[in-house]
Each structure stands twice: as C-alpha cells, then as structure tokens.
Amino acid sequence: MNDTDLLNGRRFVMISSTASEVNADAPTEFAYEESGGVIWGHYTGDTVVHGRFVGTRDADRIEISYVHLLKTGERASGRGASRIETAEDGRLRLVEEFRFEDDDTTHVSICAEVV
Template sequence: MVSSTASDVDPDSPTEFQYWEADGVVWGHYSGDTVTHGRFVGTRDGDLVSISYAHALKAGGKAGGHSSSRVEAGDDGRLRLVEEFTFEGDDTVHVSVCAEVS
C-alpha cells in the first residue's frame, strides 16, 4: 500500500497484500502497518476487482467491509490497484492505492 485516506501509511512497513485469481474469483491475505492479519475474497471483471474483507488490528479489535478496485498500469509499468472501500458501520468512502512490488 502506498497511500490511504483511512490512515497514514508507514513507508517502512506498509500493509502488503498477496492476491490469487482463478476463473475470475480472487482471494488473498494481507498484513503490516496497522493490520495484524487479514483475508479477502471476491471477483474480477475486466479491470474491476470487488472484494469483501476482514482483518485484526494491531491496536486491538477488528474491521471488515467491502471494496472496489480499478486495476491500472502505472507509469513505471507496474500494476496499481486504486481502491474505494468502506468499513462496516461507517458509510464514509475511503481511497487507497496499492502498487505491485517488482
């Protein structure tokens, strides 16, 4: 993760995501920064990825919600996910950007 409107991203220990896909179904896990461990599952249609997620917070507690991401090619050729997401119980739309690690 390189940026998020929901929290400051620690550049030395950002949240890192691993994605897998088969037949348009996506799933994976993530950890780092404010997240102890998280899981997601969803679908990809063209350049749109829609997922539901849940994670445990390092500060205690948990969070979950839904997101939609656009898959884009960055200027450096790496893929980027520009994600709009909400937390359960909060209708505020947040935006994050994740960049492929080469």
C-alpha cells in the same frame, strides 16, 4: 484487461490511504491469488496483524469483501471496489474505494505492485 488469472501470485503494497496514515517503512502488503475471475488473498503490515479478502475480477474491476485484525485487538471488515491501472513502468496499481462495515464514509487507497 481480460487476462486470465491476471492477479494470481502478485503482491502489492499500500502507498496511500484516506483511512489512515501509511507507514512507509512497513506498509500493508497484499498477496493476491486468482482463478477464473475469483480472487482471494491475505494482507499484513502497518496497523494490520492479519487480514483476508475474497471477491471477483471482471476486466479491470475488482470487488471484494475483507476482514482484518488490527494491532489494537479490534476487528475491521467491509467491502471495496478497485480499478486496475498500469503504471508507466509496467507495474500494476490498484485504486480502491472502500467502506468499513460500521462507517458510511468512502475511503480511497492506492496500492503499487511489488516486483
């Protein structure tokens, strides 16, 4: 999966996470930009007021750092690594393993592309 700027302009919604229950009516939504393997974007929804991420993509592997503001007023940050998969319907899925800055637990989330 070496398509140049593969993620540019794509949107994803979280469908599951081991870190928290996902609100199916208002899941966290992620907007991706990519240029030359550098990725960045923002996200909001569910428990997140506003979040930002930046990182890199190499083939089907993404590595990011992120920070977001929660509705509780707390800030969360950390690092994650995602695997890009193609679903049967052709949409992309992101399977991410991530850790919060102040937690040694590895969490897993799955996001599905919005078309």
